[in-house]
Amino acid sequence: MPSFVNPEKCDGCKALDKTACQHICPNDLMVLNKQIEKAYNREPEMCWECYNCVKICPTQAVEMRGYADFMPLGAQVTPMRSTDSIMWTVKFRNGMLKRFKFPIRTTPEGKAEPAGGFAEGDGDLRSYELYTGPASHGLKGLTTLKK
Amino acid sequence: MAVNFENVEVTTDLLILGGGMGACGAAVEAAYWAKKNKLKVTLVDKAAMDRSGAVAMGLSAINQYVGIKDGQNTLEDYVRYVRTDLMGVTREDLVASIARHVDSTVHLFEKWGLPIWKDQKGGFVHEGRWQLMINGESYKVVVAEAAKNALKDCGGEIYERVFIVEPLVDGDRIAGAVGFSVRENKFYVFKAKAVLVAMGGAVHVFRPRSTGEGLGRAWYPPWNSGSSAYFTIKAGAEMTCQEVRFIPVRFKDAYGPVGAWFLLFKSAAKNAFGGDYMVERRDELEKWAPYGKAKPIPANLRNWLGMLDVMEGKGPIYMRTEEAIKKLSDAETDEKARKKKLKELENEAWEDFLDMTISQALLWASTNVEPEVRASEIAAAEPYFIGSHSGASGAWVSGPEDLLAGNPKAKQDYFWGYVNMCTVKGLFCAGDASGASSHKFSSGSHAEGRIAAKSAIRFVVDNGTQPKVDAAKVEELKKMVLRPLQTFEDNCRKTTDPNINPNYIRPKMFMFRLQKIMDEYSAGVSAQFSTNKHLLERGQELLGYLKEDAEKLGAEDLHELMRCWENVQRMWQAEAHVRTVLFREETRWPGYYYRADFPKMDDANWKVFANCIYHPDRKEWEMKKRPIHALVD
Numbered sequence: 001m002p003s004f005v006n007p008e009k010c011d012g013c014k015a016l017d018k019t020a021c022q023h024i025c026p027n028d029l030m031v032l033n034k035q036i037e038k039a040y041n042r043e044p045e046m047c048w049e050c051y052n053c054v055k056i057c058p059t060q061a062v063e064m065r066g067y068a069d070f071m072p073l074g075a076q077v078t079p080m081r082s083t084d085s086i087m088w089t090v091k092f093r094n095g096m097l098k099r100f101k102f103p104i105r106t107t108p109e110g111k112a113e114p115a116g117g118f119a120e121g122d123g124d125l126r127s128y129e130l131y132t133g134p135a136s137h138g139l140k141g142l143t144t145l146k147k
Numbered sequence: 148m149a150v151n152f153e154n155v156e157v158t159t160d161l162l163i164l165g166g167g168m169g170a171c172g173a174a175v176e177a178a179y180w181a182k183k184n185k186l187k188v189t190l191v192d193k194a195a196m197d198r199s200g201a202v203a204m205g206l207s208a209i210n211q212y213v214g215i216k217d218g219q220n221t222l223e224d225y226v227r228y229v230r231t232d233l234m235g236v237t238r239e240d241l242v243a244s245i246a247r248h249v250d251s252t253v254h255l256f257e258k259w260g261l262p263i264w265k266d267q268k269g270g271f272v273h274e275g276r277w278q279l280m281i282n283g284e285s286y287k288v289v290v291a292e293a294a295k296n297a298l299k300d301c302g303g304e305i306y307e308r309v310f311i312v313e314p315l316v317d318g319d320r321i322a323g324a325v326g327f328s329v330r331e332n333k334f335y336v337f338k339a340k341a342v343l344v345a346m347g348g349a350v351h352v353f354r355p356r357s358t359g360e361g362l363g364r365a366w367y368p369p370w371n372s373g374s375s376a377y378f379t380i381k382a383g384a385e386m387t388c389q390e391v392r393f394i395p396v397r398f399k400d401a402y403g404p405v406g407a408w409f410l411l412f413k414s415a416a417k418n419a420f421g422g423d424y425m426v427e428r429r430d431e432l433e434k435w436a437p438y439g440k441a442k443p444i445p446a447n448l449r450n451w452l453g454m455l456d457v458m459e460g461k462g463p464i465y466m467r468t469e470e471a472i473k474k475l476s477d478a479e480t481d482e483k484a485r486k487k488k489l490k491e492l493e494n495e496a497w498e499d500f501l502d503m504t505i506s507q508a509l510l511w512a513s514t515n516v517e518p519e520v521r522a523s524e525i526a527a528a529e530p531y532f533i534g535s536h537s538g539a540s541g542a543w544v545s546g547p548e549d550l551l552a553g554n555p556k557a558k559q560d561y562f563w564g565y566v567n568m569c570t571v572k573g574l575f576c577a578g579d580a581s582g583a584s585s586h587k588f589s590s591g592s593h594a595e596g597r598i599a600a601k602s603a604i605r606f607v608v609d610n611g612t613q614p615k616v617d618a619a620k621v622e623e624l625k626k627m628v629l630r631p632l633q634t635f636e637d638n639c640r641k642t643t644d645p646n647i648n649p650n651y652i653r654p655k656m657f658m659f660r661l662q663k664i665m666d667e668y669s670a671g672v673s674a675q676f677s678t679n680k681h682l683l684e685r686g687q688e689l690l691g692y693l694k695e696d697a698e699k700l701g702a703e704d705l706h707e708l709m710r711c712w713e714n715v716q717r718m719w720q721a722e723a724h725v726r727t728v729l730f731r732e733e734t735r736w737p738g739y740y741y742r743a744d745f746p747k748m749d750d751a752n753w754k755v756f757a758n759c760i761y762h763p764d765r766k767e768w769e770m771k772k773r774p775i776h777a778l779v780d
Binding site: 002023026028042045048049050051052066067070073074075076077079081086091094096100102103105107110111112114115116118120125126128130131136137138142143144145146147 | 183194199203288361497502506515547549553597604706
């Protein structure tokens with residue numbers, strides 16, 4: 001742990017060229033045990049509990065068990081992430097359940113256009129203005145300190 | 148070699164190192180200017196860009212938005228705020244340079260698809276004066292997407308899962324970088340005309356409060372291992388503010404954010420006896436005037452007042468979440484509105500954690516905490532190196548000429564040609580990699596990445612020759628970088644347990660040794676954030692042995708090889724820190740560290756930057772003072 005893999009759900013991402021959790025883990029923790037074709041967290045004490053492996057797993061095989069050195073057992077926090085929102089189910093140690101849903105983005109996946117639709121500036125490499133300025137400031141020019 | 152490593156050589160014009168907010172900003176801006184000038188851009192990330200860097204989990208707020216277009220604040224306001232928070236030690240030119248571009252960056256984020264909370268009039272919802280509330284679960288995904296789209300458009304390249312170790316230099320100019328793949332046996336040699344460093348700050352230099360499984364639950368992510376500091380130090384760059392670490396006071400153990408509670412919900416933190424240290428210890432602030440008397444009170448001084456309570460045995464310290472929520476919902480007059488408000492606050496409170504520190508939600512659930520019912524403990528975390536937040540450590544970089552034009556002395560000291568270039572020609576820094584320009588956070592780091600990238604492209608246009616890379620030097624570095632694999636392979640069968648072997652040290656134990664030295668001698672948690680000359684000198688002696696033993700690091704596989712180098716990077720960050728804490732003979736940021744032998748602020752001698760340079764040729768450190776110039780009243 002902290003992230004752990006349910007062997008009944010993990011299929012080793014057979015359909016992909018590498019496992020999704022291994023692809024995404026920012027700390028290079030998730031690996032595939034090639035003998036049993038299941039993923040695992042090789043260094044749980046270096047896990048940030050960022051949930052990226054949980055969110056990305058195509059079979060919902062990855063879950064989180066809170067850090068054993070300070071979290072009492074029994075709670076669960078489970079995300080379901082779609083293209084525009086995320087749904088969280090929070091299960092308390094005492095059994096209480098809470099659900100939350102939040103938006104995650106306002107544009108279709110893949111459609112973040114670098115200039116954001118702002119007009120290009122004057123293209124002067126030697127000025128301190130950046131390429132979407134001044135339009136992206138919402139101003140007529142670059143702000144400077146009062147002399 | 149025990150294992151064969153293929154050399155992969157990549158020649159480019161601009162090499163961007165890192166994949167977080169600073170690097171993504173750099174990619175977007177560099178792509179535009181590179182395309183215009185027919186140049187090549189290459190970006191190298193140790194992880195997957197969609198979820199790499201400090202924003203990998205998401206964020207619940209954008210902490211830097213100045214609001215210039217709506218007249219909410221001015222550049223000068225932001226400079227004054229940062230200067231006060233850092234107790235007078237800040238590069239005002241750099242802070243203003245970022246602040247004048249950060250709103251534009253936030254406007255781009257919104258267009259790319261980041262949901263920013265809006266009020267009924269369509270304006271941004273402010274958490275505080277400079278802070279905006281966001282639905283930030285996919286903040287990094289959206290920002291990385293724009294960067295990747297930009298690089299694709301200019302014909303640039305992205306290398307993921309390549310860990311950068313060492314700089315390549317040609318005389319006084321940067322020439323590239325070397326590193327290795329953490330997935331396959333490949334040694335990378337990147338040759339570039341300019342290099343932009345944005346590889347984050349450093350975590351796990353100090354022993355964390357949790358040392359079991361919870362070791363990984365640092366406030367700032369554990370994969371930020373001081374790669375930026377190491378790279379710039381080893382390239383021979385002048386470094387600044389290496390003593391200015393950051394200690395965040397956060398919800399205890401899981402390190403959930405407190406910003407929404409303090410700023411949005413107007414919550415108070417109180418000791419176990421109900422006392423509010425911000426009220427009861429107000430007199431202490433006089434000692435740290437003028438900064439102690441300013442509003443908002445600097446973060447380190449707020450820390451300090453809480454620490455005094457803890458040292459007097461008044462803990463635990465609680466964030467009174469239940470009082471704050473009651474006060475806000477009681478403001479509604481009828482019962483229905485009150486219930487609606489309560490539900491809204493509950494949602495906001497949980498989202499704050501679920502967007503950026505899910506562990507804290509898990510800790511609440513595992514201890515049956517409903518914030519509207521009971522308070523939660525807060526505590527000072529271990530020290531971190533994060534020049535983008537309220538710390539200030541990083542490389543000493545050139546400011547923009549136009550902002551320095553009115554002050555000839557400042558221009559002489561702070562300007563050398565290209566904004567955000569450090570003292571090594573062609574080496575640019577952004578985010579946690581550049582120092583003395585705190586409070587840029589996620590948005591400002593992105594803006595600074597853009598500023599540095601445009602500047603770097605300009606450098607390449609002006610300096611079109613490819614620097615020379617000595618092939619023999621590359622082979623020497625390859626041998627050095629891969630040595631831990633060889634050491635392990637040569638010796639691992641000499642004992643019955645590969646973990647206990649007199650011929651090598653594995654990276655985890657090496658890290659624990661570093662953390663113990665830093666914690667006990669350099670003002671870590673167990674030393675109550677206090678140190679003195681004698682402790683620091685003893686710490687230096689022990690760091691010396693550690694540095695010798697770094698030659699004997701052993702790695703079983705590529706993953707462990709990365710861990711070896713991460714910890715060498717941490718060790719160099721530690722050395723720069725200890726040297727600078729020793730050099731500055733005063734206490735200026737008592738809530739970050741306390742020099743017990745110099746317990747007061749000493750403006751006459753120390754209202755300066757404390758800088759250091761490592762000279763790779765003679766393997767010596769040099770310490771120097773640099774003047775502070777005020778550009779704003």
